Amino acid sequence: MSDDAKREDAVERALAKLDVEDKVRLLSGQDFWTLPALPGIGLASLVMSDGPVGVRGTGWAPDDPSIALPSPTALAATWDTELARTAGRTLGQECRRKGVHVLLAPTVNLHRSPLGGRHFECYSEDPLLTGEIGAAYVTGVQDQGVGTTVKHFVGNDAETDRMKVDVRVDQRTLRELYLAPFARITAAGAWGAMAAYNTVNGLTMTEHGPLQNGVLKDEWAWDGVIVSDWTAARSTVPSALGGLDVVMPAFGDPWGPALVKAVHDGEVPEDVLDDKVRRVLRLAARVGILAGAPPVVPSVPALDGSQVARDIAARSFVLARNENNLLPLDAGTLGSVALLGALAVDARVLGGGSALVFPPHVISPHDGLAAALLSARLVYAPGADPRPTLPPASFDELTATLRATDFRVLYSAALPAATVRWMGGLPAGVAPDELSTVELSGRLTPTVTGVHDLSIVGFGHFVLRVAGDVIFEGPVFADDLDPETVFHEPVERRFPVPLTAGDAVDVSLTLEVTPATAGFVGFSIGYAPPGPTPDELLDQAVAAARDADVAVVVVGTTEEVESEGFDRTSLALPGRQDELVFRVAAANPRTVVVVNSGSPVLMPWADEVPAVLLTWFPGQEAGAALADVLLGLTEPGGRLPTTWPRRAEDCPVLSTTPASGVLSYDEGVFIGYRAWQRGTVAPLFPFGHGMGYTTWSYESMEIHPEPDHVGSVVVTLRNTGSRPGREVVQIYAGAVVGTTVDRPERWLAGFAPVTAAPGETVTVRIPLPERAFQIWDDGWQAVPGTYRIEAARSVDDRPLSAELSI
Numbered sequence: 001m002s003d004d005a006k007r008e009d010a011v012e013r014a015l016a017k018l019d020v021e022d023k024v025r026l027l028s029g030q031d032f033w034t035l036p037a038l039p040g041i042g043l044a045s046l047v048m049s050d051g052p053v054g055v056r057g058t059g060w061a062p063d064d065p066s067i068a069l070p071s072p073t074a075l076a077a078t079w080d081t082e083l084a085r086t087a088g089r090t091l092g093q094e095c096r097r098k099g100v101h102v103l104l105a106p107t108v109n110l111h112r113s114p115l116g117g118r119h120f121e122c123y124s125e126d127p128l129l130t131g132e133i134g135a136a137y138v139t140g141v142q143d144q145g146v147g148t149t150v151k152h153f154v155g156n157d158a159e160t161d162r163m164k165v166d167v168r169v170d171q172r173t174l175r176e177l178y179l180a181p182f183a184r185i186t187a188a189g190a191w192g193a194m195a196a197y198n199t200v201n202g203l204t205m206t207e208h209g210p211l212q213n214g215v216l217k218d219e220w221a222w223d224g225v226i227v228s229d230w231t232a233a234r235s236t237v238p239s240a241l242g243g244l245d246v247v248m249p250a251f252g253d254p255w256g257p258a259l260v261k262a263v264h265d266g267e268v269p270e271d272v273l274d275d276k277v278r279r280v281l282r283l284a285a286r287v288g289i290l291a292g293a294p295p296v297v298p299s300v301p302a303l304d305g306s307q308v309a310r311d312i313a314a315r316s317f318v319l320a321r322n323e324n325n326l327l328p329l330d331a332g333t334l335g336s337v338a339l340l341g342a343l344a345v346d347a348r349v350l351g352g353g354s355a356l357v358f359p360p361h362v363i364s365p366h367d368g369l370a371a372a373l374l375s376a377r378l379v380y381a382p383g384a385d386p387r388p389t390l391p392p393a394s395f396d397e398l399t400a401t402l403r404a405t406d407f408r409v410l411y412s413a414a415l416p417a418a419t420v421r422w423m424g425g426l427p428a429g430v431a432p433d434e435l436s437t438v439e440l441s442g443r444l445t446p447t448v449t450g451v452h453d454l455s456i457v458g459f460g461h462f463v464l465r466v467a468g469d470v471i472f473e474g475p476v477f478a479d480d481l482d483p484e485t486v487f488h489e490p491v492e493r494r495f496p497v498p499l500t501a502g503d504a505v506d507v508s509l510t511l512e513v514t515p516a517t518a519g520f521v522g523f524s525i526g527y528a529p530p531g532p533t534p535d536e537l538l539d540q541a542v543a544a545a546r547d548a549d550v551a552v553v554v555v556g557t558t559e560e561v562e563s564e565g566f567d568r569t570s571l572a573l574p575g576r577q578d579e580l581v582f583r584v585a586a587a588n589p590r591t592v593v594v595v596n597s598g599s600p601v602l603m604p605w606a607d608e609v610p611a612v613l614l615t616w617f618p619g620q621e622a623g624a625a626l627a628d629v630l631l632g633l634t635e636p637g638g639r640l641p642t643t644w645p646r647r648a649e650d651c652p653v654l655s656t657t658p659a660s661g662v663l664s665y666d667e668g669v670f671i672g673y674r675a676w677q678r679g680t681v682a683p684l685f686p687f688g689h690g691m692g693y694t695t696w697s698y699e700s701m702e703i704h705p706e707p708d709h710v711g712s713v714v715v716t717l718r719n720t721g722s723r724p725g726r727e728v729v730q731i732y733a734g735a736v737v738g739t740t741v742d743r744p745e746r747w748l749a750g751f752a753p754v755t756a757a758p759g760e761t762v763t764v765r766i767p768l769p770e771r772a773f774q775i776w777d778d779g780w781q782a783v784p785g786t787y788r789i790e791a792a793r794s795v796d797d798r799p800l801s802a803e804l805s806i
Helices: 003-016 020-025 072-077 081-098 127-143 171-178 180-187 209-219 237-241 257-264 270-287 305-316 365-372 483-488 534-546 577-587 622-630
Strands: 048-050 102-104 150-153 166-168 192-195 225-228 318-322 336-340 377-381 396-404 409-414 419-423 435-444 450-458 460-466 469-476 491-499 505-512 520-528 550-556 591-596 611-614 662-664 696-704 711-719 725-737 747-756 761-768 774-776 780-782 786-792 800-805
Touching: 003 270, 020 257, 020 270, 072 081, 072 127, 072 305, 081 102, 081 127, 081 305, 127 171, 127 180, 127 747, 150 180, 150 209, 171 180, 171 774, 209 225, 225 270, 237 257, 237 270, 257 270, 305 622, 336 365, 336 534, 336 577, 365 377, 365 550, 365 622, 377 534, 419 435, 435 520, 450 460, 450 469, 450 505, 460 520, 469 491, 505 520, 534 550, 534 577, 550 577, 577 591, 591 622, 611 622, 696 761, 696 786, 696 800, 711 725, 711 747, 711 786, 711 800, 725 761, 747 761
Parallel strands: 048 102, 150 192, 166 662, 192 225, 336 377, 336 550, 550 591, 591 611
Antiparallel strands: 318 611, 396 409, 396 435, 419 520, 435 505, 450 491, 450 520, 460 469, 460 505, 696 711, 711 761, 725 747, 725 786, 774 780, 786 800
């Protein structure tokens, strides 16, 4: 008997022992992150944790950090499925270390609008690229015997009113774009999926029988588990009949006794209940927590997470502009480098919300360049600070202390920065009904005399003390925000405090906690010493740039701009960062701009600087990877997974704001580059764009017949430069004659990365899937005609083409 058959046998034997009450009990969270154990059938508790760039675990534990890989946009920018699988394996390894059975990732919603708040957490505007990268990631995680939940099924492509917005989308668009990545990834064997908050065509996704039962489970014959997004399930019978299998978390659970009654009353057939339980037990068997079932045992060698993070980061960086080959820099000839921008020190390495983890360390751009530039002088100036709030303090002896009502210490841990944030899980051994206060404390030794700024960033009732004196006591709330938004958009209160250089003071911030609020805690002590005015900061940066051999300006977004819970209101860089770039570029013609954002931003200065490097949210090894790329130790290997506009108003699809509760996808299949091709305005950087440190000649292209595909495109290219290099060969298809179907001018049909030494010729074979030549019309229908097949560097740079008749 195969292992699959043994697992199914164990599932059926366990199911036969359960009564209705136990079956229902198994389908709801027992707390925020876990399902209950049923010892009578040999079932342990199933543990879930947020991803997608790390593994937070079930509780806030600064003494148990997680590897932080680059953002999903970065992973997609590699266009490398093997690297995506390695990323998945790395996180699966982290899951096993932390006792996590299911990783709540990947997020494969599409980049419909660049304003989408979780744009950084999704892969691409293209369903094929999203599906291929996502499938490889899922395969990698599950190589380690750890489950995944591909999310958010479906239509959660923006954050505005996400709990109630009704996404109206026609069936062709739904099938060809938004369902396509889920189809690819479930076909690859994903063990779980997550039902989204939103409504699609009038039905809430957690109750959406036509999509969850009709498409996902029946049409696709998928045998995995559908878990609700947290608190997304709001009904008993409709959600049970609509295909949902697991409700999370325990708080607000609409099943439990109500579902037991519905089964006994005949409103929910018991065979429907059995199907749900069977799926949960199958998942438990796969991850090794069901007695008698052989787990999917990992056979993957141990991976160095830090090295994987560094490799992905460097491979993902997109060299968008490189006039006169300014990059790579020659470290041997550099006398001085001006490193400018607040994010050069306070690096933004990951996005906000459920994607947030606490890495063991962060290598900032300043750290990375300082370590790599052994002979050149590195001069740093912040220039312009994009942060609307003070950064978390890094005092000496920083400690978080959790106390009970009788002042007993329940938990204490040292912190690298004065910030506390957890969602759902308390540190091990701390019960919500015992917890009374959370205190952040540390010792501040001023280096300058004057008025220093301290701040509270968070929500709740606080007491701030400096040198034993109460500076503030009272509530910090935003009255006009709902609880979820408050958690993602905390309020800041600032307090000026006069301090003397060299005189150390103790600083503490205490939050009062109740059992009702213990599951959602997020606050910080912000700090800034006396310093130059904003104008003076700009002047200092310009002076540093003028005197340097090269200026490297790091600009980007902040957590207040890109995060789960809200959409962006602008594509502009926050603060005075654009002004910083313009002024530095005028002062030094050798200016490199490093863009540290998870998604597109506007770059009005792009034509004024010789080099632009897009680094996404690059993970914990950010600065090391940046130094590798700037100094030419590694080639920037990334290609754009989404289009970057020159102006926001040029975007074919921009708004994420519902009208009367409805968000209409009136553009149909025309999003991203598919829509840009219909307009008269070119983007700043097109889909698929990216440069390396060498040059390539596309020399020949042929289409070969294949038994399992429409055919394969065989492309031969040569590295014509003086350095080893990496190229991503992109294949686009487009109808020439013979069809009247309204389709994009061209669409991605396949891709493959290649590497070659200087002068070397390399040949790559890229299959053309049947689906690339089909549309949805009450079923998948091939569209006969003559198609133009193009081998390309980007959607706008297509050196070779051939025709194919279907």
